[in-house]
Each structure stands twice: as structure tokens, then as C-alpha cells.
Amino acid sequence: MITVTNLTVAYGDLVAVADVSLRVPPGYVLAVSGPSGAGKSSLLWAIAGAVSAKSGSVEVDGLEIVDRPRAAAHGVVLIPQGNGLARVLTARENLSMPLLAERKLPSDDQDRDEALESIDDIIAKALSDVGLEDSGDHLVEELSGGEQQRVAVARGLAQRGKVILADESTSELDSTNRERVLALLRDEADRGAAVIIATHDPSVAAGADGHALMDEGHLSWERRL
Ligand SMILES: Nc1ncnc2c1ncn2[C@@H]1O[C@H](COP(=O)(O)OP(=O)(O)OP(=O)(O)O)[C@@H](O)[C@H]1O
Numbered sequence: 001m002i003t004v005t006n007l008t009v010a011y012g013d014l015v016a017v018a019d020v021s022l023r024v025p026p027g028y029v030l031a032v033s034g035p036s037g038a039g040k041s042s043l044l045w046a047i048a049g050a051v052s053a054k055s056g057s058v059e060v061d062g063l064e065i066v067d068r069p070r071a072a073a074h075g076v077v078l079i080p081q082g083n084g085l086a087r088v089l090t091a092r093e094n095l096s097m098p099l100l101a102e103r104k105l106p107s108d109d110q111d112r113d114e115a116l117e118s119i120d121d122i123i124a125k126a127l128s129d130v131g132l133e134d135s136g137d138h139l140v141e142e143l144s145g146g147e148q149q150r151v152a153v154a155r156g157l158a159q160r161g162k163v164i165l166a167d168e169s170t171s172e173l174d175s176t177n178r179e180r181v182l183a184l185l186r187d188e189a190d191r192g193a194a195v196i197i198a199t200h201d202p203s204v205a206a207g208a209d210g211h212a213l214m215d216e217g218h219l220s221w222e223r224r225l
Contacts, residue, residue: 018217034214077161
């Protein structure tokens with residue numbers, strides 16, 4: 001459960017998120033739309049622990065989110081706008097980094113090999129789910145914008161979070177891949193994650209369980225969860 005209570009995020013004097021409250025239970029997909037600069041990314045960053053609240057709070061399953069490392073360890077996955085991939089690493093390496101960071105590999109050689117094989121399996125499935133099973137060894141900078149976006153989605157899915165925050169994750173995709181990614185995000189909700197999608201696309205918002213609008217940091221409801 002994502003619980004945002006009277007959250008305000010500010011950059012100096014600029015208030016990006018103004019006294020926002022919302023709840024997203026496990027199993028639900030919330031779409032957040034609104035004009036450029038409305039505060040959608042800032043709301044997602046605050047839920048991910050990547051920016052601090054000026055006032056108010058964010059909780060995930062009762063744990064207050066105070067910084068990114070603890071949020072990530074608690075299963076809060078952010079698929080950032082602009083992908084956030086390391087361009088000089090391969091797609092597979094980009095997927096492996098958060099998985100390796102969150103696990104302590106066993107010291108025993110055989111146990112370690114098994115753990116690494118299981119990570120390889122998770123990565124192969126995530127890349128296959130986004131239709132990039134043959135692109136794992138490509139450098140990110142060799143991939144198209146839409147392929148990079150799908151790698152970023154695969155990286156998010158591979159982490160099997162309890163919260164998935166997808167920031168404009170379909171903006172560069174053709175309709176087939178947009179439907180594919182939306183179905184994958186729906187699968188995440190069906191497995192028990194709470195999902196928030198920031199989007200400019202009305203068709204993405206229409207497919208969500210609820211739809212919130214942001215404008216100048218304020219949130220209102222188009223369709224409640
Ligand atoms: N790191 C930052 N420092 C200062 N101002 C920022 C920072 N990040 C965002 N802003 C400002 O905060 C406001 C909200 O930005 P935000 O990126 O959250 O909006 P958005 O709704 O996601 O926009 P878009 O749809 O264009 O991605 C904007 O005025 C933006 O310029």
C-alpha cells in the first residue's frame with residue numbers, strides 16, 4: 001500500500017507537489033496525468049525516496065520513505081523518465097546492477113554460481129517479456145529510443161517490487177509495444193504490486209483503475225480508485 005499524506009515537495013521557492021494525499025493499494029494501477037511541469041515526476045520521485053518531502057509523508061506498507069536506498073531495499077521500483085540507463089553498458093548489465101546490489105552473493109562457489117544463474121534467468125525472462133530477448137548483449141547506446149525504454153521497463157520488472165513507479169514509460173513506444181508494456185504493468189499489479197504510471201497518453205490513463213490529474217502541484221481526481 002502506497003500512502004501519501006499531505007505531501008509537499010519544493011525546489012527552493014518552487015512548489016512542485018502541493019499538499020497531495022492519495023492511497024494506492026496492492027493490485028491497483030493509478031494513472032497520473034497533467035501538463036508538463038505539473039509535478040508528476042516529483043510526486044513519483046518523492047514516493048521513490050529520490051527527493052525529500054518539504055512536509056507531509058510517504059509510507060509504503062507502513063514504512064516511512066525517507067531516502068532512495070531504503071526505499072529501494074523496501075521494494076519501491078522507479079522506472080524513470082528518460083530511462084536512467086548506463087549507456088556504455090549492455091542491456092543485460094543494466095538489468096543485473098540493481099539485482100546484484102540488492103543481494104549478498106554467497107561466498108561458497110557453487111552457491112554463488114546458482115545465485116548468479118538465477119539472476120541470469122530473471123534477466124532473460126524480463127528481456128523476453130519486453131520483446132528484447134536477442135538484445136541483451138547490445139550496448140544501450142546502440143539501441144533505439146524505444147528499445148532503450150523497453151530495457152528500462154525490463155530492469156524495473158526484474159526487481160519484482162511491491163511498488164512500481166513508471167514515469168512516462170510508454171512515451172516512445174509504437175502501439176504494439178505500448179500495449180505489451182501496459183500488460184506487463186497490469187501483471188505486476190495482479191501479482192500484488194501497487195503501480196503508478198505518470199503519462200500524457202489518454203489511452204494509458206483510460207486503462208488504469210484510477211486516474212488523477214496534477215496541475216501546478218495540486219492533485220484532483222478524474223476517476224477515483
Ligand atoms: N531538480 C529540480 N530543481 C528545480 N526545479 C525542478 C527540479 N525538478 C523539477 N523541477 C521543477 O518542478 C516542477 C515540476 O516538475 P516535474 O518534472 O515534477 O513535472 P512533470 O509533471 O513530471 O513534467 P513533465 O510532464 O514535463 O515530465 C517544474 O516546474 C520543474 O521545472
